[in-house]
Amino acid sequence: MSDTSLEELERRATERGQRPAYGHDALITCDRLVRVFTTDGVEVQALQGLDLLVTKGELMALVGASGSGKSTLMNILAGLDEPTAGAARVAGRDLLAMGAKERLAYRREVVGFVWQQTARNLMPFLTASQNVALPMQLRGGGRGRRARAERAERAAMLLDILEVADCADREPRQMSGGQQQRVAIAVALANEPSVLLADEPTGELDSATGEQIFAAFRAANERLGTTIVIVTHDQKVASEVRRTVAIRDGRTSSEVLRRTQVDAETGQESLVAREYATLDRAGRLQLPKEYTEALGMEHRVALDLEPDHIEIRPDDDTAGT
Numbered sequence: 432m433s434d435t436s437l438e439e440l441e442r443r444a445t446e447r448g449q450r451p452a453y454g455h456d457a458l459i460t461c462d463r464l465v466r467v468f469t470t471d472g473v474e475v476q477a478l479q480g481l482d483l484l485v486t487k488g489e490l491m492a493l494v495g496a497s498g499s500g501k502s503t504l505m506n507i508l509a510g511l512d513e514p515t516a517g518a519a520r521v522a523g524r525d526l527l528a529m530g531a532k533e534r535l536a537y538r539r540e541v542v543g544f545v546w547q548q549t550a551r552n553l554m555p556f557l558t559a560s561q562n563v564a565l566p567m568q569l570r571g572g573g574r575g576r577r578a579r580a581e582r583a584e585r586a587a588m589l590l591d592i593l594e595v596a597d598c599a600d601r602e603p604r605q606m607s608g609g610q611q612q613r614v615a616i617a618v619a620l621a622n623e624p625s626v627l628l629a630d631e632p633t634g635e636l637d638s639a640t641g642e643q644i645f646a647a648f649r650a651a652n653e654r655l656g657t658t659i660v661i662v663t664h665d666q667k668v669a670s671e672v673r674r675t676v677a678i679r680d681g682r683t684s685s686e687v688l689r690r691t692q693v694d695a696e697t698g699q700e701s702l703v704a705r706e707y708a709t710l711d712r713a714g715r716l717q718l719p720k721e722y723t724e725a726l727g728m729e730h731r732v733a734l735d736l737e738p739d740h741i742e743i744r745p746d747d748d749t750a751g752t
């Protein structure tokens with residue numbers, strides 16, 4: 432090896448050392464997140480070193496088979512559960528270092544959540560408007576007439592953005608499931624959270640209503656700039672966001688990015704989707720099952736480094752072990 436290449440390697444190593452920390456500019460950073468559950472002496476590794484970065488202002492979906500770890504991740508991000516190892520930061524808060532008091536403030540002010548069970552999201556004997564005002568009150572809003580008027584005004588503004596202004600004076604039982612879920616989004620947005628988390632928010636609804644709920648999330652994202660993470664089984668919902676991240680066996684495995692492309696000649700807009708695999712911090716890559724199965728790849732694959740890409744081919748060592 433010549434001196435020049437040694438110098439070059441040293442230069443690259445120094446450059447790497449000066450690089451900012453992983454996820455330094457992301458709103459949500461999950462770094463090698465691990466969550467192990469132990470029940471009756473049996474260990475389940477729900478998260479096995481999950482990496483995820485979410486940028487401020489994103490509206491993204493998390494998808495994955497049942498048991499892949501989606502709800503476990505959402506509960507950690509919601510401040511309801513703690514990871515076994517790894518690091519997780521949301522809006523500058525270290526989720527592993529929070530005390531009970533900070534955790535409560537985090538849940539009230541930094542994150543908002545919408546659950547699948549419509550009934551779990553709202554207080555049954557309060558009107559939509561009172562439901563939205565409640566988190567603001569609990570946060571320590573004043574008791575005076577002015578504070579009350581301000582809360583009512585924000586509640587009205589949120590219900591209007593989510594297109595359920597007509598439900599303001601109705602109790603949950605007087606609303607449809609879709610209306611309840613849109614009011615639930617307003618409740619989650621009441622304290623201007625940095626992040627809105629939604630776990631299967633359209634799970635109990637038919638697909639037309641599900642689309643309305645999704646439109647409500649998009650309105651919240653566009654009009655209020657809130658970062659939104661939605662866990663969904665609904666392929667339609669997943670395909671309407673710019674970024675869908677798939678979780679497999681407790682790790683992020685692949686993601687699909689969609690962008691609008693304008694045809695230079697006709698000026699017609701079309702949505703272009705591209706699939707990416709996630710290269711985790713340890714250099715691990717999960718290849719989509721359809722790809723490996725199509726080429727009969729298992730156990731071992733042949734790797735070659737090319738100037739601008741890496742080639743992965745089926746094991747071609749016929750004399751191999």
Ligand SMILES: Nc1ncnc2c1ncn2[C@@H]1O[C@H](COP(=O)(O)OP(=O)(O)OP(=O)(O)O)[C@@H](O)[C@H]1O
Pocket residue numbers: 468469470475476477495496497498499500501502503504
């Ligand atoms: N409190 C718990 N105690 C023991 N095991 C748990 C607990 N919570 C989750 N698990 C296990 O961890 C794994 C991941 O579960 P999780 O609920 O995160 O999956 P999911 O992707 O949300 O699934 P689904 O789509 O069915 O909701 C599963 O094997 C599950 O059985």
